Amino acid sequence: xxxxxxxxxxxxxxxxxxxxxxxxxxxxxxxxxxxxxxxxxxxxxxxxxxxxxxxxxxxxxxxxxxxxxxxxxxxxxxxxxxxxxxxxxxxxxxxxxxxxxxxxxxxxxxxxxxxx
Amino acid sequence: xxxxxxxxxxxxxxxxxxxxxxxxxxxxxxxxxxxxxxxxxxxxxxxxxxxxxxxxxxxxxxxxxxxxxxxxxxxxxxxxxxxxxxxxxxxxxxxxxxxxxxxxxxxxxxxxxxxx
DNA sequence: AGAATATATGCGGATATGCGAATATTCGCC
DNA sequence: GGCGAATATTCGCATATCCGCATATATTCT
Numbered sequence: 690x691x692x693x694x695x696x697x698x699x700x701x702x703x704x705x706x707x708x709x710x711x712x713x714x715x716x717x718x719x720x721x722x723x724x725x726x727x728x729x730x731x732x733x734x735x736x737x738x739x740x741x742x743x744x745x746x747x748x749x750x751x752x753x754x755x756x757x758x759x760x761x762x763x764x765x766x767x768x769x770x771x772x773x774x775x776x777x778x779x780x781x782x783x784x785x786x787x788x789x790x791x792x793x794x795x796x797x798x799x800x801x802x803x804x805x
Numbered sequence: 806x807x808x809x810x811x812x813x814x815x816x817x818x819x820x821x822x823x824x825x826x827x828x829x830x831x832x833x834x835x836x837x838x839x840x841x842x843x844x845x846x847x848x849x850x851x852x853x854x855x856x857x858x859x860x861x862x863x864x865x866x867x868x869x870x871x872x873x874x875x876x877x878x879x880x881x882x883x884x885x886x887x888x889x890x891x892x893x894x895x896x897x898x899x900x901x902x903x904x905x906x907x908x909x910x911x912x913x914x915x916x917x918x919x920x921x
Numbered sequence: 922a923g924a925a926t927a928t929a930t931g932c933g934g935a936t937a938t939g940c941g942a943a944t945a946t947t948c949g950c951c
Numbered sequence: 952g953g954c955g956a957a958t959a960t961t962c963g964c965a966t967a968t969c970c971g972c973a974t975a976t977a978t979t980c981t
Contacts, residue, residue, distance in 0.1 A: 690898040691819075693822065697817040700809075701814045703806065703807075730958075731958095732939080734957095734960085738959080752949070753947085784806070797957095818969085835929095845970080846928075847928090847930080850927095850929055851930085868979075869928090870927065
């Protein structure tokens, strides 16, 4: 029961719904999420952690970055029925459209940002 | 989007999940919910109101009482996929079993409690 | 109308939540 | 090892949430 509450709380926040929406487009590292949503680093990291803890996301390290993606494996029982709901509710939102637009130009920053 | 957040917040509370569970058994007035969950009157009333505001419940007056029931009509898009999740998560909980047991003996109290 | 019951609501306090700013940690490269 | 970049975490504050208590409103019966 506490798990279900944790799950619902994870979805009770605008920032986290926006993050989930972006990650449904494609997997992202933290800095890409920051760019897409135009939010601070700590805010992105903290909310990604909450979604991960709730089981919606998995994190895998890729060099300097930590890449988050929707965990369809373990969160499928929640994500599947909810994904459609999210889509339906979110697509009509203006913020969401802006997030997706920014995501197109979001880039991974390093490493050392010298090779560019 | 704010509607979705309101919906998720409504489900992010143990008291409200317990209420929902009881109302999935059968419709109840406030005093029956108090008895089933063994909680205060204001607590029952307030949380029923929150669930109603989120669209999960409808309230109809029946004499002295106000009877709440799950609103499958308007909340169906949330309730249908979620009902199973709720069931799966809740049935394993001890509190939930107790609620259901108490519900069996819950009675409407009035009116005037003299006709009995 | 008046008494009693059922429900809703205002208020104050305790706790939880979300955020930015600053700091700590981890990794890759020289 | 040392530096810079990416991410995580701590801290303090503002706000939101939840509850009990008391009170207000609505309804029924006499």
